[in-house]
Amino acid sequence: MIIERRQALAGLIATSLPWPLEAARLTDPKAYAAVALQLAARSVERAPDRAAARAQMLKMIEEVGVKLRSSAIFIQQYGGSPVKLAVLPEYLLTSYPGRISIAEFAAKAALEVDGPEYDAFGKIAAAQKLFIAGNAYEVDKHFPGLYFQTSFVVSPSGEVVLRYRRLNSMFAPTPHDVLSKYLDIYGLDGVFPVARTEIGNLAAIASEEIVYPEIARAHALRGAEIFLHSSSEIGSPTDTHKAIAKRARAFENLAYVISANTAGIEGTTMPLASADGNSMVVDWKGNVLAESNAGETFTAFADIDLAGLRAARRKPGMTNYLARQRTALFAAAYGAAKGQAADGLIDGNQVRIPDRDYFLRVQEQTIERLAKDGLI
Template sequence: MTAIKPFAAVALQIAARSVERLSDRAEVSAQMLAMIDEIGVKIRASGVFIQQYGGSPLRLVVLPEYFLTSYPGRISIPDFAEKAALDMDGPEYEAMGRIAQAQNLFLAGNAYERDPNFPGIYFQTCFVIGPSGDIVLRYRRLNSMFAPTPHDVWSQYLDVYGLEGVFPVARTEIGNIAAIASEEILYPEIARAHALRGAEIFVHSSSEIGSPLATPKQIAKRARAFENIAYVVSANTAGIEGSAMPLASADGNSVVIDYKGNPLAESNTGETFTAFADLDINALRTQRRKCGMTNFLARQRLELFAPVYAGQSPQPANSLIENGELKIPDRDHFLRVQEQVIERLAKDGVI
């Protein structure tokens, strides 16, 4: 493989901005575009400081989960899709593309997005925009508690995008990038599926409780890094503006973790770029090619687990497909499905 010079990556900790109190899509879009302009300025200033500090050129920026809109709350799924979900070719992506192009970097983030193949709903989407200004990776969150996922429309989603669209890996000039959304960092199968398709860098957009104590997500980030021999660049929100929730409820602990599971840099609270570090992809690739007990990827024996996984599906596929048609859910649909899953697992003696 072609050698890749070390480069700087930053988990940019910024406040998400709720659209809950805005009246219509025009107002929402105006706020999102204004915020993207602000982010462009912050990224440029951060890159200048990182190089002055002695770092390598900034080539990868990861933004937090749903930074443009915050979470939907109790707004109905079709109403939120209409009001705030991004179009796949919308002006917000174009604006972020201009930032990536002007600053010669890869810009990763997370947004709610509507897909014309699935009208009336949205998916929570992780994206990576390349220095060309084009989207080079689009990953839809697969495990969510209160929002539609590709698995909820599984048969139709595979018809449209195939498995390549479910676990995409972008092979880029700075390494092979995959995305993990928010609490999905707690599910090792998702990271492992990406790693088995070649991922070397996990970009992780999150909005989570920050704490000086070790939270489940903080532990999981380190585990996903060393068990897959991959970097994790995890950006948390610096609070959520304009919502009913106290501002700093999801704030702090953005982090860059190396392929041995060691934090290289971690932020405190507030808006900051201080979670930045150099990524050395050549060193990662050397580690993956070494024989020894710590080469966890090479030591996988996946056939052992295939029969167990094949016989189990606690969360059912196609919960939003009824008689071959897409069903628009209410918010409580997902709780009802989970209640049925728990009842079945108890009956089968699993729990």
């Protein structure tokens, strides 16, 4: 059964169309602006309990709404189009878990799928008539005791229209760690979700996942046109791995990348500006249209030319890398690859809760196996 599910995932690469046929019939939206809103994340580590953590997060969402409204007004007055899409940084409401145990952090800080935080974001999206993309830790009733890092999109209707769980993480559970059960519940659409909206086909990429081309490509093969990248990373005047990857993921998939970084992290022992700066908007040619400096700012904003992107995807030529991709060539190689194994947190039919060091041990074992096989 597990082998069959893995073959189904590998088959995604071999059989998916470069974009779904229905996407070609979409009406191109009117011009609009997207903004990567660079804000400081706020740790809940010092909150004494779940109620205090929840109160802090709801207060912060209220502050985000005020900053977003002011930013959108200035962007349009500056000469831009109406803001219809805002991307927020990674784990904005809580910061990273640190050494807090998996179960403790899930109980204290992870959002619930139908929790008040999403309702609060929904009210802001509805009032300001825009899509809000964010990132938070979230619990799932099917996997008690665990949490997943979740990228989400709330539409102007106030509803969550996209929920993507990070697939590659160094120190946290992912759907890959419980893949067989996750596929049984959510199917492939739940692993690589794409939201078809009036502002384009949206997909999320979380944090350092931007350096893994397969994740962006899997979304693109399912129709994604705009990658929403919530991140918390080191900013630098020189190109970092993530900065290079953002441009690569854009042009190789003919897709926009809207990347929002934190403006530092408040409430931890780490220096405030350790993860600060370089939020950006990248077009489908890999050009950086706008990029922020350090600090809280809305300056990474740009108009989205979706009609131009769609025209480029449908035009034969050497730079149409998405249409030129020969996916069937790679299915067997990916299927036979001996990377990190799926279902590491499933014992029989039971899901187990790992300690924090589990993830490092798994990587060490994977490296040892690859070295033994002469692959690295």
